[in-house]
Amino acid sequence: MTNFSQADEAGYFGRFGGAYLPPHLVEPIAEVKAAYAEARNDPAFMEEYAHLLKAYVGRPSLLHFAENLTLHLGGAKVYLKREDLNHTGSHKINHCLGEGLLARRMGKKKLIAETGAGQHGVALATAAALLGLECEIHMGAIDVAKQHPNVVRMQLLGAKVVEVTDGGASLKEAVDSAFNTYARDFEDTFFGIGSVVGPDPYPSMVRDFQAVVGREARAQILEAEGRLPDAVAACVGGGSNAMGLFTAFLDDEDVALYGVEPAGRGVGVLGEHAATMTTGTDGVLHGMATKVIQTPEGEPAPVHSIASGLDYPGVGPQHAFLNEVGRVTYVSATDVECLDAFQLLCRTEGIIPALESSHAVAHAIRLAPSMPKDGVVLINLSGRGDKDVDYVAEVLASR
Incomplete structure (x- = not known):
């Protein structure tokens, strides 16, 4: 039977996946992978996550x-x-709480991410507020205009919203901008990727939380x-x-x-x-x-x-x-x-x-x-x- 769910040790699903990274990001992403592998096998971590899903999210x-x-x-x-x-x-809160708990476990002080419709940004800002972390959200200028209510929500929750005007000024450019900022400040920052995309372990980690x-x-x-x-x-x-x-x-x-x-x-x-x-x-x-x-x-x-x-x-x-x-x-x-x-x-x-x-x-x-x-x-x-x-x-x- 085909294994539909699990990536191999290098993070590949068949020929798709892996971690294609500039040299200076290899170590911090490896740190995330090791921390998640440990956390997912820690009953205390998973119990806290499950408790928040029930008592805070309403699952x-x-x-x-x-x-x-x-x-x-x-x-x-x-x-x-x-x-x-x-x-x-939205569903975004499911993985944002997981990522926030992992960031806190790793001793990080700040969450950074991209957002398109703003739902991931709102959810990550919410998790940051709940868990006592700083938050910075990068969002394309087109989406800032289309999704203004979510911009206000993020700001009310204490997040810094960075409006991205490069290129098409949409989700792809927001991801680029957030990654570039993370590359300069990864020691204290956790990148809370908003989907089952990015370098290993994010596609598997976000899927597991979802x-x-x-x-x-x-x-x-x-x-x-x-x-x-x-x-x-x-x-x-x-x-x-x-x-x-x-x-x-x-x-x-x-x-x-x-x-x-x-x-x-x-x-x-x-x-x-x-x-x-x-x-x-x-x-x-x-x-x-x-x-x-x-x-x-x-x-x-x-x-x-x-x-x-x-x-x-x-x-x-x-x-x-x-x-x-x-x-x-x-x-x-x-x-x-x-x-x-x-x-x-x-x-x-x-x-x-x-x-x-x-x-x-x-x-x-x-x-x-x-x-x-x-x-x-x-x-x-x-x-x-x-x-x-x-x-x-x-x-x-x-x-």
Whole structure:
């Protein structure tokens, strides 16, 4: 049986992953790897982490049967894993608390990270405030404008928000900026990467902290339906919410797994989408070997998505591996499909989803009607859409 979940000792999932680092970062990243290997086997560390998930985050998050949406689609039952109900409003708090606890264990004084939609930044700032750490968040200028409420939240929580104006001024540039700052100040600083991306051990570590989503969802759907779902869907940018959900079902061959990428304005034009699995080629980005959307010159290309958290030209290496071995099917949804799904969920279920999560909802809208009525589709609703409502209103008005 293929080992879908574990990287090898060098951090590779098949041929994807590893740690491609400048010489001065080899030692600090190795320090993180050693510290995490020790912490994950320390019952006291894991007990404190589990306690915070329950007592602070509010886990387990609910599994909601979307009855009205199911009736509207006329096919399979649709269930939503409600990560939007977590403290801070998304799945990001799951790994941010883990990273914050690890940073404190290592004696670090400061957390630094990138953010796109701002949800990771808010969650990391929250963890820093709770655990008594400083926090610095790098965010592209485009996203600062789109996600202003989350900028205010980060600042209220005590974080320093660095607006990045280089290049496309979006998530990729924010990652670059944060890495450059970390390289100058790693002795007292922990890099809290926001997805299952980056050099080993981050893809595995963030996935492990997010795996609670899948463990809960699996138990909840078995209780609700007496069986596993036929299909599971989650949006994919870097891919942390998807890996968190997928991990519990990877060995269940009868469960179809769908990662939904942003097709933006259409995948036919470079710079108009961020569908890495559809158009990406092998490359190295932010310390990992993975699939990358690249220019003809081999540089990371400009990308676009209506959802700031998916606006990334790469993808987590485990996703690239799961695509290559055929265990997960990667599809895409356009900005228009995303907006339509956003509005439909609002009006049928009274739930305002994040634009990122709306990509997964969009695929379920396509999928469910073609399935039998006793079928089951499970969607990871990775975040709430409060952060997006002003931007969505502008976009809809411009239509």
